Amino acid sequence: xxxxxxxxxxxxxxxxxxxxYDFRHSNPIAWQTLAIPPETHCSRRWAVIIPAEGEVIKxxxxxxVHTLGTVAARExxxxxxxxxxxxxxxxxxxxxxxxxxxxxxxxxxxxxxVDGGTVEWLRSLGFDLHSSAEIVQQYSAVWTRxxxxxxxxxAKLLRTAMMQALSFVRENMLAGKSITEFDVQQEVGRxxxxxxxxxxxxxxxxxxxxSANPHYQPTAEKSATLQRGDVLxxxxxxxxxxxxxxxxxxxxxxxxxxxxxxxxxxxxxxxxAGRDAALKLLYDNFPHKTVRGCDVDDACRQVVDDAGxxxxxxxxxxxxxxxxxxxxxxxxxxxxxxxIRPLIPMTSFSIEPGIxxxxxxxxxxxxxxxxxxxxxxxxxxxxxxxxxxPLLAPNLDVLALIEE
Numbered sequence: 001x002x003x004x005x006x007x008x009x010x011x012x013x014x015x016x017x018x019x020x021y022d023f024r025h026s027n028p029i030a031w032q033t034l035a036i037p038p039e040t041h042c043s044r045r046w047a048v049i050i051p052a053e054g055e056v057i058k059x060x061x062x063x064x065v066h067t068l069g070t071v072a073a074r075e076x077x078x079x080x081x082x083x084x085x086x087x088x089x090x091x092x093x094x095x096x097x098x099x100x101x102x103x104x105x106x107x108x109x110x111x112x113x114v115d116g117g118t119v120e121w122l123r124s125l126g127f128d129l130h131s132s133a134e135i136v137q138q139y140s141a142v143w144t145r146x147x148x149x150x151x152x153x154x155a156k157l158l159r160t161a162m163m164q165a166l167s168f169v170r171e172n173m174l175a176g177k178s179i180t181e182f183d184v185q186q187e188v189g190r191x192x193x194x195x196x197x198x199x200x201x202x203x204x205x206x207x208x209x210x211s212a213n214p215h216y217q218p219t220a221e222k223s224a225t226l227q228r229g230d231v232l233x234x235x236x237x238x239x240x241x242x243x244x245x246x247x248x249x250x251x252x253x254x255x256x257x258x259x260x261x262x263x264x265x266x267x268x269x270x271x272x273a274g275r276d277a278a279l280k281l282l283y284d285n286f287p288h289k290t291v292r293g294c295d296v297d298d299a300c301r302q303v304v305d306d307a308g309x310x311x312x313x314x315x316x317x318x319x320x321x322x323x324x325x326x327x328x329x330x331x332x333x334x335x336x337x338x339x340i341r342p343l344i345p346m347t348s349f350s351i352e353p354g355i356x357x358x359x360x361x362x363x364x365x366x367x368x369x370x371x372x373x374x375x376x377x378x379x380x381x382x383x384x385x386x387x388x389x390p391l392l393a394p395n396l397d398v399l400a401l402i403e404e
Contacts, residue, residue: 001034001071002139003056009138010052016095018132019122020048027113029101029136029328034071042067045084049091057091059084089125098122099132107338108133110328134341141322141329143346147246148370151348154197154240155368155381158248160402161191165203165234166254167398169226170391173256180225181205181218188236196241200325203236207256211362214315214354228392230256231264231361237325247325248381249350251366254389264363267309267355268388271365274303274353275384278317278332279369279377282343287375290342293318293349294334300353301335309355318350321368345371348380363388 010018020030023045031038034048044061046068056073065077076091078084092098100122101113111133122129143151165188172179184205192199206216207230218224226232237249253268255261260268278300285291297317304313318332319325330341332349343349352366365385370378383404390396 003050006033006050006135006139007052009135010050010099013099013135014097015099015130015135016052016097017092017099018050018135019092019098019100020050021100021114021118022046023115026115027101029111029113029132032140033136034068036068036070040067047088047091048073051095059087059091085121092127096126096128097130098127099130099135101132101136102129103131103133107340109337110331111136137320137329137341137344137347141320141327141347142344143246143322143348143370144244145373147244148346148372150240150242151246151248151370151380154238154245155248156402157195157197157240158236158238158250159381161188161195161197161236161238162234162250162252163398163402164191165236166252166389166391169232169254169256170396170398173226173228173392178225180223181207181210182220182223184226184234185218192238197238198241199236199238199247201237203234205235206233206362207231208361209359211364212356212358212360214356214362214364216362226256228256231363231388232256232391233362233364235364235366239323244323246323246348247321248368249321249325249366250368250381251352251364252385252389253363253365254391256391258390258393260388260390264361265388267361267363268365270304270307270309271313271353271355271363272384272386273307274300274313274317275351275365275367277303278351278353279379279384282369282377286343286371286377287345292342293330293332293339296332296343296351297334297339300332300351304353304355312355312357313353314356315354318352321348321350343371345373345375347371 022030047059049057058068058073059076062077076087103112211233235251239245239247281299300317316333320327320329331339333339348370354364356362368380
C-alpha cells in the first residue's frame with residue numbers, strides 16, 4: 001500500500017477518510033489495496049481506516065489478529081459487537097466525509113462491496129458517505145510510466161499475433177486444409193508462449209452464429225470447421241510475463257472469401273462508425289473538457305441505434321484495462337451500468353461495439369485507447385480496422401497489416 005499516494009488522493013478529493021471494510025472476503029478492493037495474501041484465513045469482520053492526514057488504524061477481531069498482520073497500522077482489537085461499533089466510531093472521530101466501497105443506486109457495481117446494513121449504520125451515526133470509485137480509479141487504474149512504455153511492445157505483439165492467426169487461416173484454407181475454430185485458438189496460444197505473453201484465457205474464435213455469443217469459446221470437443229463464406233470473429237487479449245504488466249485486448253473481423261458480401265460489410269461499417277464516433281468525442285474534448293465513461297458509450301451507441309441495430313448491441317462499449325483485462329478504472333458504459341467517472345490520463349480502456357443477431361451472425365470491432373500523461377488520445381498497437389477483411393482475396397498480404 002502506497003499510503004502517501006492514497007492520502008494525497010483523499011485530500012484532493014475532499015475526503016476525510018477511506019474506510020476499507022470486509023467480512024469473509026466480501027470486499028476484493030480492500031484486499032487488493034492492502035495487499036493481504038489471498039489465502040489468509042478470515043471469518044470475522046475487520047476494517048482499516050486511512051485518514052487524509054495522520055496514522056492508519058486497523059480494527060481486527062482478537063481471535064484473528066493475523067488477518068491484518070501484514071498491514072502496518074495502529075491496531076484496535078475487538079471481541080463483542082459493542083466493541084466493534086465503539087472501535088469504528090473512535091477511529092472515525094472528528095471525520096465527516098467517508099469513502100467506502102459502495103455506489104449510490106448501485107450505478108457502478110464493480111465498487112459496490114459494502115453491505116446495505118453497514119451503510120445504513122454509518123449514516124445513522126451522521127457520516128457523509130461517498131463512493132470510493134474515483135479513489136480506486138486514481139489509485140489502482142492509473143498506469144506507471146514503465147507500464148505505459150512496456151504496453152507499446154505488448155500491443156504490437158498482440159497485433160502481430162492477430163495477423164499471424166489470420167494468415168494461418170488464409171494459408172490453410174487456400175491449401176484446401178481443414179481447420180477449426182479450436183485450431184486457430186491453439187495457434188494463437190503457441191504464439192503467446194513463444195513471445196512471453198500470458199492471458200487468463202485463450203482467444204475467442206467464432207464463425208457465423210457462434211459469433212452471436214459475445215463470450216463464445218471453442219473447445220476440442222465442440223468447435224466449428226471454417227468454411228468458405230463464413231464470417232470469422234477473432235478476439236484476443238494478453239500481457240507480458242513480467243510483474244505489473246498491463247493488458248492489450250483487440251478484435252478483428254474477416255470474411256472467408258474473396259469479396260465481403262453486402263450485409264456483413266454493412267453491419268461491420270455500422271459498428272466501425274460507432275467506434276469512430278466514440279473516438280471523435282475523445283479527440284474533440286480531451287483533455288480540456290471532462291469526458292466520462294458513460295458519455296463515450298452514448299456517442300458510440302447512438303450510431304448503432306440510428307442504424308436500426310441498437311437491440312443487437314447488447315453490452316457496454318468498453319472496459320477499463322489494467323494488470324487485469326477488466327480493470328478498476330472507468331468503464332465505457334451507460335448501458336449495463338452508469339459509469340460517471342471521468343476518464344483520466346495514464347489509464348486505458350477498450351472501445352468495442354458489436355452487433356449480435358441470434359442464430360445468424362455476430363460482429364465486433366475492438367481497439368484499446370491509452371491516454372498519455374499529457375492527455376493525448378492514443379489507439380495502441382496500430383490503426384483500427386477500417387473494413388471487414390476479405391481473407392481469401394488474391395494478393396492479400398495479411399502480415400503487412402502489422403505495421404498499419
